[in-house]
Amino acid sequence: MSSTRTTALHGRRRRANREALTALLMVLPALAILVVFKAYPFAGGLIDSFTRKDVFPSTANYERMLTDNVWLEALGNSVKGIALLPIFILVPLVIAFALFTGIRGWRTHRAIYLLSYLLPAAMAGVVFSLFLGFEGPINVALRSAGLEAIAIAWFSTTGTAMWAVYALVLWAWFGLGTVTYLAALATIPEEQFEAARLDGATAMQSLRAITIPWVRPTIGYWAVLCTAGLFLWLFPFITTSTGGGPGNSSTTPEIRIWEVFQQGMNPNYASALGITLFLIVLVFSALQVRWMYSNASES
Amino acid sequence: MSSETAFEPPALGSVAIRTRRRVTGRSILAVVALTAISVAVLGPILYTIVTALEPSPWAGYGPDTSVAFGSILAAWTYGLMPGSIVNSMILSTAAVVVLWIVCSMAAYAFTLMRFPGRELLFLLVLATVMVPVQVIMFPLFIEYKDLGLLNSYHGMILAFVIFGIPLTTFQFAAYFKTLPREILDAARVDGASTLQTLFRVVLPMSKPILAVTGIINFVWTWNDVLLPFLFLQDSELKPLVAQLAVVTGSQFASASTHVLAAIALLGFAPTVIVYLIAQRQIVRGITAGSVK
Numbered sequence: 001m002s003s004t005r006t007t008a009l010h011g012r013r014r015r016a017n018r019e020a021l022t023a024l025l026m027v028l029p030a031l032a033i034l035v036v037f038k039a040y041p042f043a044g045g046l047i048d049s050f051t052r053k054d055v056f057p058s059t060a061n062y063e064r065m066l067t068d069n070v071w072l073e074a075l076g077n078s079v080k081g082i083a084l085l086p087i088f089i090l091v092p093l094v095i096a097f098a099l100f101t102g103i104r105g106w107r108t109h110r111a112i113y114l115l116s117y118l119l120p121a122a123m124a125g126v127v128f129s130l131f132l133g134f135e136g137p138i139n140v141a142l143r144s145a146g147l148e149a150i151a152i153a154w155f156s157t158t159g160t161a162m163w164a165v166y167a168l169v170l171w172a173w174f175g176l177g178t179v180t181y182l183a184a185l186a187t188i189p190e191e192q193f194e195a196a197r198l199d200g201a202t203a204m205q206s207l208r209a210i211t212i213p214w215v216r217p218t219i220g221y222w223a224v225l226c227t228a229g230l231f232l233w234l235f236p237f238i239t240t241s242t243g244g245g246p247g248n249s250s251t252t253p254e255i256r257i258w259e260v261f262q263q264g265m266n267p268n269y270a271s272a273l274g275i276t277l278f279l280i281v282l283v284f285s286a287l288q289v290r291w292m293y294s295n296a297s298e299s
Numbered sequence: 300m301s302s303e304t305a306f307e308p309p310a311l312g313s314v315a316i317r318t319r320r321r322v323t324g325r326s327i328l329a330v331v332a333l334t335a336i337s338v339a340v341l342g343p344i345l346y347t348i349v350t351a352l353e354p355s356p357w358a359g360y361g362p363d364t365s366v367a368f369g370s371i372l373a374a375w376t377y378g379l380m381p382g383s384i385v386n387s388m389i390l391s392t393a394a395v396v397v398l399w400i401v402c403s404m405a406a407y408a409f410t411l412m413r414f415p416g417r418e419l420l421f422l423l424v425l426a427t428v429m430v431p432v433q434v435i436m437f438p439l440f441i442e443y444k445d446l447g448l449l450n451s452y453h454g455m456i457l458a459f460v461i462f463g464i465p466l467t468t469f470q471f472a473a474y475f476k477t478l479p480r481e482i483l484d485a486a487r488v489d490g491a492s493t494l495q496t497l498f499r500v501v502l503p504m505s506k507p508i509l510a511v512t513g514i515i516n517f518v519w520t521w522n523d524v525l526l527p528f529l530f531l532q533d534s535e536l537k538p539l540v541a542q543l544a545v546v547t548g549s550q551f552a553s554a555s556t557h558v559l560a561a562i563a564l565l566g567f568a569p570t571v572i573v574y575l576i577a578q579r580q581i582v583r584g585i586t587a588g589s590v591k
Binding site: 019020027030031034038039104106111115116117120121129130131133135136171175180182232236239243253261267270274275278282 | 556
């Protein structure tokens with residue numbers, strides 16, 4: 001009796017071992033790729049960033065960053081983007097609310113809004129730089145309205161280039177935000193609105209009591225996505241519209257990293273820039289996730 | 300699945316009915332505003348198409364742009380068509396398929412099998428999403444160089460796979476968790492091996508998530524320029540969008556708005572055409588995962 005139980009246990013354990021082995025073999029390709037091509041270069045880059053002229057550890061690369069005016073200007077340009085974050089969050093939200101009322105033709109509008117997101121970002125850069133170009137239709141319209149003074153070359157004027165890029169990015173992304181919010185709105189149980197209506201709530205009260213709390217996690221999700229995007233996904237937009245100029249007026253950290261990489265002069269410095277960018281995005285995303293949770297627990 | 304219900308039309312529920320019944324003034328305003336936004340999206344695109352169709356004065360070198368469709372012909376030449384679009388198709392298709400295989404296997408083990416360290420390893424795989432290419436650009440480039448992966452299809456495909464694994468694995472795992480366990484047990488009782496269960500039973504049941512991950516990865520790899528810039532120096536190997544993005548900086552193209560417009564048109568036409576055909580699936584694929 002006891003011996004059969006032991007055999008059964010052994011058998012089960014053997015089966016468990018075999019399952020564990022099979023499972024590990026199945027995750028191996030993904031894990032191996034990530035270890036060899038992400039973890040390893042990340043560790044290498046981290047060490048490189050603290051190495052200066054074969055001296056390790058050294059903080060020289062990070063100190064140099066503080067006096068690198070191009071890098072500082074690039075960080076400043078990212079701050080401008082972060083300052084615009086409320087617009088990036090609210091514009092799609094308001095549009096989604098408007099579409100959600102089931103207004104006539106909402107499906108067509110939704111389809112059109114997503115079009116600008118699906119255009120390859122590098123091509124959207126070309127499209128927008130033509131549209132806002134010195135001889136582009138916007139400026140033609142401004143001139144015919146007697147506003148010659150502001151009919152400037154938006155993408156090649158120092159003061160406006162970065163803002164023009166952000167306008168382009170908003171144009172490209174708001175549709176994704178809109179369909180993201182719409183997807184969340186569509187999951188609100190119908191009964192909640194029904195109950196609110198029976199209680200005599202106005203549309204505005206329903207919006208505040210039901211709709212906004214329901215989409216709050218989606219607002220957080222979208223905010224994190226936009227933050228990461230503003231730091232990490234502007235390269236294709238910029239490379240075909242302003243190229244980071246004029247001067248460095250529309251250079252963002254990722255553009256600066258690409259420039260340092262292309263000049264091929266200082267891998268260690270480039271790694272320090274990369275690690276810094278990594279930390280910045282990490283901190284911002286963590287703050288937003290925390291904000292999301294604290295808001296969720298309050299309500 | 301929540302993402303399924305998410306794409307039902309927002310039911311014309313009480314909110315909508317009330318709005319329509321009560322305030323027509325406000326809804327007219329909304330229609331006007333939403334239409335204006337649609338015009339703002341379509342305007343630049345239509346302007347680009349119209350500009351691209353116009354010939355432009357010939358600069359005296361390169362393809363003759365002054366003939367009918369001359370600007371488009373020039374963009375076609377600079378874009379190294381049709382080779383570059385073949386590159387795009389090969390690279391994007393291969394990346395999608397490899398990501399399907401690698402990530403579905405990993406996600407299957409992470410969600411439906413038991414092994415020591417399962418949760419920790421899963422977390423580590425997801426955490427690598429925090430390391431974008433900008434952060435490891437130099438060391439990864441050196442590694443690629445040392446391994447002879449630069450300037451090759453397989454190196455480029457591998458690059459897409461490296462940066463696609465975290466999200467795709469996450470998406471497969473989220474879907475696999477919703478599968479009924481009984482079917483998997485039944486397959487096992489029938490003596491199917493784990494891989495057989497995955498490829499013969501589970502994946503055929505997973506068409507929605509194959510579509511979602513396929514669309515997301517195809518659109519991303521098709522549109523990306525930074526990775527191709529980094530790992531493909533040879534123009535003959537570059538995918539369409541990356542090649543066109545390079546050309547916009549050349550003196551040939553930037554001299555003429557018409558040629559620039561034609562370059563943009565050539566670059567976005569395939570995406571727009573596919574979107575017109577498969578709009579519903581693409582909308583679903585793009586937003587999957589945003590709703591928990």
